[in-house]
Amino acid sequence: MTGQTPALRLDGIVKDFPGVRALDGVSFTVMPGEVHALMGENGAGKSTLMKVLGGIYQPDAGRIFIAERETRMKGPLEAKANGVMFIHQELSLAQELSVAENIYLGELPRKSFGRVDWATLYARTDAILQRLRVGFTARTRVGDLSIANQQMVEIARALTVDAKAVIFDEPTASLTDAEKVVLFDVIADLKAQGVGIIYISHRMEEIFRITDRISVLRDGEYRGTLTTAQTDETEVTQMMIGRKLDLSRSAAPVEPGAVALRVEGLSCGTLFRDATFEVREGEVLGFYGLVGAGRTEIAETLFGLRKPTAGRILLKGEEVTITSPIDAIRKGISLVPESRKEQGLVLGMNCRDNITLPQVADLTAGPFVADGAEISIYDQYRDRLSIKSPSWRTLVGNLSGGNQQKIVIGKWLSMRPEVLIVDEPTRGIDVGSKSEIHNLLRDLARQGYAVIVISSEMPEVLQCSDRIVAMYNGTIMREFTAEEVTEDSLIQAISGLASEAAA
Known part of the structure; x- marks a missing residue:
């Protein structure tokens, strides 16, 4: 040059x-x-x-x-x-x-x-x-x-x-x-x-x-x-x-608790078929596959955005019917969506109002929203998730991608879910903030949440997950533990080769 x-x-x-x-x-x-x-x-x-x-x-x-x-x-x-x-x-x-x-x-x-x-x-x-x-x-x-x-x-x-x-x-x-x-x-x-x-x-x-x-x-x-x-x-x-990045898990995994969610034979037309899996309290279950494999569609079905055509959903051992996101939220399932800007946030609203948006009806005092209660909830999750914002009044659209994602996670954690589904948790986020989000998801599992992480990035799903579900063309091909999974075996599974290898 x-x-x-x-x-x-x-x-x-x-x-x-x-x-x-x-x-x-x-x-x-x-x-x-x-x-x-x-x-x-x-x-x-x-x-x-x-x-x-x-x-x-x-x-x-x-x-x-x-x-x-x-x-x-x-x-x-x-x-x-x-x-x-x-x-x-x-x-x-x-x-x-x-x-x-x-x-x-x-x-x-x-x-x-x-x-x-x-x-x-x-x-x-x-x-x-x-x-x-x-x-x-x-x-x-x-x-x-x-x-x-x-x-x-x-x-x-x-x-x-x-x-x-x-x-x-x-x-x-x-x-x-x-x-x-x-x-x-x-x-x-x-x-x-x-x-x-x-x-x-x-x-x-x-x-x-x-x-x-x-x-x-x-x-x-x-x-x-x-x-x-x-x-x-x-x-x-x-x-x-400005520092070395610690890519190791922040602490040793805890022993998982009771089964929080079990899915049996769940199908949704041609989008995915006969999905069976479970996630326990205190663990992170990763879903990995190519675009169109059916991962997001499973999450949307669990959250009531799609109607299943077959199968059962059990929460803490009891079969439930979920027909809408309101149903899912009331039964203890929350979804952090794939696109935080289009599906997860109101960019023109401030940080406080975004976090408390799903529970505004519960925070009203007469015809007015109780500002003190909203600020208290925001302060709690700002500290808990290390959200960096000048003030609760700051518009969410002015925050960095990592802090926007923490606002979405805080919004759904404030609903106290049994199961937290996070779809593409670090899309468009820098490497430093990625590490923070990964450690946050691990910390939530240690606090007893059942966490499902859907990701298109292999390093991410390997970093976060206790078990990994590999999908191909709408079908669960194989499930791995963190100890047994390898990059080669995961690539084979999401390429549709797992059944051939098993045979």
Whole structure:
């Protein structure tokens, strides 16, 4: 890279918000044809820095250079005109418009008298979609697509211009393994064309698979750049969080108690079939499998969001019928959902109101909610879960991902459940906060809760679980204890090979 002109250079970027300096003199360089990881804990300043680069925020100090030409981004369209494309983690698509209209929004090809050239629009879009090997067309309504396919539409935007730099912000959060392969091929193509790529992800295996260098932010400050091939996860993590990360379990497992939940022959149409398992007080039962294996659907059925077509659910030995989430909550089952922002939180409400939301009816004094009782509950779970927030009045949308997840967990713990189901507990959370959440789940088990953890990350399910249920195509293939499970045996089971091995 020596002697090359940088594709992108940031020099001394400062950004202040009321009462906080989000970026404090950040500088780093991305070279043409380089995949450059930007890492840091939630709240480290990554998103703010990228919004400055993308023209969403204006810096209070510092300079931006594109191919060594100083540029000031006054808005996203100007950033795009300068060759900077931003692929957002949070989808920014118009649900009622077609795929083509979303990809070329603001830049639709025109004919005479300003009329949209639909034929050209659809032809250009379909050519891009062929590169991404997706199963939908330019005319498809975005709102009819899955979240994963909507993310592919976001990625398609990067291929519409002669980009000099492309920013990928957690691009694989919603993608299947097959779609990840396509994404990495696209990144390789962009790299071969000399495009500079900034790749933001909390997934270490991706960082070490596709990046050339890694820059780290901590507390809004630049902490250094490492060459990926010459570093390891331990060094990167220590630079991110300022300490070594303890990946061991926080204490020895306790002897599990009575069976809290038993499921016998539970089925839900074609989503999953004949599921039988149990979870005891004081243990963590992990569910692991590929996307579409049926893990989340089992959780949703236990929580009353889906109606089972066969089987029995027993709580403390008694058969129960669960027809709605209210039923589940009353019977002692709580669900921390897969998407905390869309399903678990009201981002425009404060921390206190989010935690006490399921029990507002029980906290009323006449026509009013008892503020003192709400604050007491918030204080209890803030201390118990080590939630970091300036005040109970802070909007949940302003918290880091790890603290948002603790708010969701606190909300359901405040209902005193017998069984706590946690679906993808650390999705989109940095490595330091992941460790906190893992230890929290273990601590809850030691306190006597029966905990079910559903995860797409093998290290997570191995780290947290006393027993692991492996699923494939709607079927439980095998159950492992923490002592007997290996990565190879787990991979075989979730690939549908467990029955062949048994035979």
